[in-house]
Amino acid sequence: MGFQGSCPGCGGEVEFRFENSVTLTCPHCGSLVGRSGDALEDYGKASDLTQTDSPLQAGISGTVKGRTFDISGRIQLQHPEGAIWSEWFVAFNSGERWGWLAEAQGRYYLTFPKDLPAEVDIPDYDEITIEHKITIPGSGRMVVVEKGEAQVVAAEGEIPVSVRPGEEVRFLDLQGSSGKYATLDDNDGQWELFLGREISLRQLGISDAIESRQSELAAAAAVSASCPHCGGAIEVKDPAKAERYACVYCDSLLDCNDGNLKFLKALKQKASPTLPLGTKGELRGRAYTVIGFVRRQADGFNWDEYLLQTPRLPFHWLIHSDGHWSLGKPVSAGDVTMTYSNAAYKGQNFKLYEASKPVVKAVYGEFYWKVRLGEQVAAWDFVRSPFMLSREVTQPNKAKPPRRKKKQRGKAGAQARWWYEKADSSDESNDAAEEETAKREVNYTLAEYVPLSEVEMAFGKDLPSVSGIAPHQPYPYKHFYFPIVCVLLAALLVGGLFTVAKLPRKLSTGQVDLVSQFSEIEQGPLKITGGSNIGVTIESSTLRRNEWIWVTGRFYDEKRKKLLYTQGSFAALVRGKGRTRKVISALPASEYTLRAKVTHGSGTRTSAGGALNEKVAIRVEQNVRSSGNLLVLLGAFAVPLGLVGLGHFVFAGRRWHNSNAD
Template structure:
């Protein structure tokens, strides 16, 4: 039988030396706390409580967690007793301090945000010497395991609250991932040795959580607060009303400028002008029910939309364009619905990292063949995002697919971070039904067969494909109809695909693209989120 949420075995209480308010410690592992009244950071030394600084106000976000929430994990009960908010140039994230006291043992544990997902980690002693200069994307061995370096960031301290195992500091964080779906984190500190922790991805729905932040309507308190807040667009003056409190940027519905959102009630930080684009096939705010393989169907709300393209290595190469919808579920985090020429796919970020192999990678017992390696950039943005989105954001992408073409992986590198994401293809009809869409069927009928790995017949398929392209080009030129009618039917007359095809035929060239991400995205955020 699972242990109940931990009851206090012994509590230590004192008055805040700054304001006199009561400060209580429920965990023997907690050496510091933040006064809930005056925000003073307090250090506990035996029976003495000393004020050593002041913490900033916590910036409320999308997380339904809050201090005092309880749950169960691996048969043991826990309580949420503290929180640290950290950040870097790529975004901000929360680390929630959990109190486990099963069987009289005290463990330092964290429930952290990780690229829109959640990771539960336990701190552990580290006998190995940590790497001096870890390189992002390269392997290393630590604590007897083989890892890949996923991020190296200078993590700033934004704010803190509740009980914490040590005084929170600004410092460098190295994030590691492996093929066992584990996340390792090294936090380098000036006042002591590095702090080492190892964790795995978890779903909030599986933690039997109670005491979450909710309103009478069942939505998070942070979301409800933000619905009543308005910021003036610095480009046109129209009101901006973010729906998710953690959003770092959003597009103005009036002028479509991309606006940097502030923390708190400050004015908008700045904006990037962008010309109006096509309306997405799936409207922002629409909710649909979709399921990843082996998981229960979930209700996903569209909160963001971006258009992206590959960056050709040669001026004569044709570009590939695709669209990504950012989906949000309160307990599951974020996912991406990706629309490419080759089909639709539903993907999420991975907490681990695949193992490298010859010509591909292996993840959770399934082999994936490498398909494309290319640069990609963002060309149009709508809605809200949990990382700072910019026009012309550039990443390096490597795409993989399983032999049957049903399962997909994508690796993206941007600055100090490598992000893996994975998922599966979806029938166009399933997407149309899930979101109740009435658009012409031709706009959803993408051919996903091109995802299939060709294995040993790659050269033969390439030759056949080239021959078919030549024959198709000759037939199209001989016909009186629009050479690019298929792009017009599928993507619309004003789409990037159709306009590029028209430009290519006018110049006497028509190529076939090899790019097109089907799972990657610029995640933003820092290490151990």
């Protein structure tokens, strides 16, 4: 049931429409009004809302899993380093149940307050480090991805918690597998749990409701301004999120507050972006605008990163090094498992390629954090061609954290930032004090290798040619493996079908008694049809272990009266009680006689009259299988397959040449 009263600040009428809402913003004077029973209290005035291009607004309704909700209001919170995000409050059943909908860098997280199970042991705030693992019953293992502080700077509408301007909160953001998400707020040493998951506007049932807001959202589009240092024309593409702007004309670093620029310092840098700021293109099905440029250096190597913006979607990065390009996007730490030398992401295994501490060497354009020269992160790069999985951990300055006035419900959505840096003590600036924070964060980014030609086509630019091999560059001839193997399998299948279709056909079987050391044998006539192999099997059951027979044979064509010396000839050796089969290629269709000469060796056992007492069986068949044909087929494919494989081996070796992994 609603509640009406007078604002204690201005006397204007205020109305609490939702059950259990305890704070609202007075529509007349902007004061935060709190209620306790029938009593109203003036909590003070908050700052004006920072205008954003958010598709959300108070009053929008939606549906989650069949349950209708209303967006009742929001608070805006600010990191000590300046970034602002919104946390919306959604009321189910007119406020009987409340949810927290956090919005940050185009991503949305819906969480609900939950009682923290007694068996969950969470250390004190000061003892927790980034990537600390916490197991929450029902949600599994969660990973701490951000540890920091924030301050309430603005509010709008009705809110289910007590909110005062300037209140500060210490929080932990956690990510789990498959989009699970949680926030832990430190309330005077007691943890408060808010549990949920990442969610899309369509899943919230409000994707259609924002269509009517397109004209309003356009008001938060790019802002044109002049550099306060050199007067150059500047266009801030995303004024709601931009924290810093580096002028491309005079190398000045500017503070950016809703598009209002203030000179901070001269950067004295030398860098020229390959893709100019403002360049537009469509890559991998998504339209981008280049709004920022960062040059980084680690272990003597330089590479460039371009910040890509798509309205109301998470930022992406385009990384350039030695003519190689990669498209990077943020991924959840909860989907990553890692050891010292290996990492896994959604079932895919990655191998450590490099550990480094990259430093910012040049910046141009706008950024959603307060970038400056000398900033540094600790980074680990894991590769699985064509992907690179990067882990980056920020390390805060050693400044004393700001005094906290009160602990209360804080941030429920992580800033989807991909890269944060640590200030270099050797690069002090006149704004260093405001940069010092107690914020710690880990970010995982999945970058996919993009061919040079694809980037050129996407942005309509002629780009520098490729040099060397990138750590995650795929082998350029890898695509040959599949057709070679497919053709080989097809050939084996066809050969197998022919073999099954043509069963062996017996032409003759005979046993011959050897009467002397040298004997001649004839067997026939043999009616042979063309087109299939001939098999001659020779077997002896009377030879001793140290005895052998040597058989040479030829087929005589009875119709043509011709002895086949090459095509229809064979030679075979039989040792002891053994068997030998020789396969002869197909002969022309005709009637043949097999003529064979048999030589007996190492034998001393003869009959009384000097005759041998050996028996030799000879069997002639047609349509027999030939391993020789198979070997020829395999050999024909082994050459190209071997060349491709050898090239792949050499390529992989060169790809790992610059790795510093142990």
